[in-house]
Amino acid sequence: MIKINSQAFFKQAKKVIPGGVNSPVRAFNAVGGSPIFIKKAKGAYLFDEDGNKYIDFISSWGPMIIGHAHPFIIDSIKKQADYGTSYGIPTALETKIAELAVKMVPNIDKIRFVNSGTEACMSAVRLARGYTNREKVLKFSGCYHGHADSFLIQAGSGASTLGTPNSPGVTKASASNTILVDYNNKEQLIETFKNNGKELAAVILEPIAGNMGCVIPSEGFVELIRELCNEYGVLLIFDEVMTGFRLAPGGAQEVLGVKADIITFGKVIGGGLPVGAFAGKDEIMNFLAPVGPVYQAGTLSGNPIAMSAGLSMLTYLNEHNEVYSSLSEKTNYLRKGMEKALDKTKISYHINSLGSMISLHFSDEPVVDFKTAQKGDNDRFKKYFHGMLDEGVYLPPSAYESYFLNDAISYEDLDFTIKAFEKVVSTL
Numbered sequence: 048m049i050k051i052n053s054q055a056f057f058k059q060a061k062k063v064i065p066g067g068v069n070s071p072v073r074a075f076n077a078v079g080g081s082p083i084f085i086k087k088a089k090g091a092y093l094f095d096e097d098g099n100k101y102i103d104f105i106s107s108w109g110p111m112i113i114g115h116a117h118p119f120i121i122d123s124i125k126k127q128a129d130y131g132t133s134y135g136i137p138t139a140l141e142t143k144i145a146e147l148a149v150k151m152v153p154n155i156d157k158i159r160f161v162n163s164g165t166e167a168c169m170s171a172v173r174l175a176r177g178y179t180n181r182e183k184v185l186k187f188s189g190c191y192h193g194h195a196d197s198f199l200i201q202a203g204s205g206a207s208t209l210g211t212p213n214s215p216g217v218t219k220a221s222a223s224n225t226i227l228v229d230y231n232n233k234e235q236l237i238e239t240f241k242n243n244g245k246e247l248a249a250v251i252l253e254p255i256a257g258n259m260g261c262v263i264p265s266e267g268f269v270e271l272i273r274e275l276c277n278e279y280g281v282l283l284i285f286d287e288v289m290t291g292f293r294l295a296p297g298g299a300q301e302v303l304g305v306k307a308d309i310i311t312f313g314k315v316i317g318g319g320l321p322v323g324a325f326a327g328k329d330e331i332m333n334f335l336a337p338v339g340p341v342y343q344a345g346t347l348s349g350n351p352i353a354m355s356a357g358l359s360m361l362t363y364l365n366e367h368n369e370v371y372s373s374l375s376e377k378t379n380y381l382r383k384g385m386e387k388a389l390d391k392t393k394i395s396y397h398i399n400s401l402g403s404m405i406s407l408h409f410s411d412e413p414v415v416d417f418k419t420a421q422k423g424d425n426d427r428f429k430k431y432f433h434g435m436l437d438e439g440v441y442l443p444p445s446a447y448e449s450y451f452l453n454d455a456i457s458y459e460d461l462d463f464t465i466k467a468f469e470k471v472v473s474t475l
């Protein structure tokens with residue numbers, strides 16, 4: 048497949064945008080080659096500037112859970128646009144989406160809207176610090192919480208769990224307030240609480256991880272975090288930017304049956320427009336300005352077009368609960384097809400999946416944390432990615448990302464994908 052227009056657009060973009068992209072993973076650095084440029088999308092399909100059609104398995108990294116350009120969402124955007132695009136003054140629309148979110152998600156009384164998942168997580172941590180009057184935060188290696196300073200931290204050397212910056216520009220001071228623990232490592236978690244529990248404002252995690260591939264919490268892991276947080280007076284933040292409204296109407300709290308103190312949202316909640324949010328019980332949320340002392344603000348927060356798209360998305364999901372079982376069944380069908388094809392080869396692999404999230408790892412060991420995710424065969428992944436792309440299947444361009452199915456994908460699309468998969472893996 049020769050991609051003349053996309054390549055020309057990429058070349059031009061690189062002159063005026065760093066790396067030609069507004070978010071790094073889009074640049075194909077992890078897989079080589081040059082990215083496709085999208086002209087439009089409809090339902091399960093992406094169409095690039097060269098006229099190629101692809102079945103989309105990233106769904107804009109989550110938001111397009113019912114497919115691209117769904118009429119229910121698009122109509123609400125068009126209608127709202129005629130009323131103006133931003134006021135900086137409250138709207139009834141904001142209350143409506145807040146009421147619906149509070150109804151769908153367990154254990155929350157109030158929700159504050161922001162413009163991205165990054166902002167949601169950054170603000171949630173500030174709120175937790177203000178509420179507890181403590182400074183340290185515990186996060187897990189391989190969990191992504193956006194690009195605020197306190198999250199761009201990697202494990203320090205040796206026995207120390209204290210983080211070090213993993214990007215220039217992040218200060219040592221920021222890093223020294225973030226403690227890193229391996230996902231699914233109960234012993235390390237207990238030890239870290241013993242040493243630092245009383246200084247911790249919050250533990251933040253992806254309750255089902257989607258940013259090191261799809262990684263499922265082991266039996267009792269999230270429950271243990273909850274118990275330790277209770278014992279040491281630490282707030283538990285579920286980062287549900289990915290899992291919120293994707294795994295179930297009530298997200299991971301509903302799926303796992305574990306309550307968090309603050310929950311962050313993004314992606315699905317905006318229906319494809321830039322929206323994030325964080326939520327919790329009255330007692331905690333009332334710590335926020337203007338009622339409480341913790342400052343947080345946003346000129347375009349609660350933007351009417353974004354709220355309108357988000358409200359339509361949540362309304363649709365609330366009224367069509369069958370979307371969740373449908374997505375699960377489609378994901379399982381894909382998984383079985385992939386396993387069948389891979390079992391005909393000598394390739395070692397592990398597949399993780401839950402609900403509409405699935406990831407394939409070319410590795411010998413089960414993937415349970417960031418270290419095991421890193422052991423996958425990257426060269427094989429690159430060949431696999433480009434092979435699938437040439438067949439018209441768009442997968443995440445990195446071995447560390449989960450696929451996110453959307454319900455517009457049909458069984459015909461899945462059969463097409465599995466056929467392409469059989470062909471591609473037989474060449475690996």
Ligand SMILES: *Cc1c(COP(=O)(O)O)cnc(C)c1O
Binds near residue numbers: 191288
């Ligand atoms: C995508 C993501 C974020 C960041 O959201 P942005 O809207 O990209 O800022 C945070 N946490 C998780 C779990 C995510 O998947």
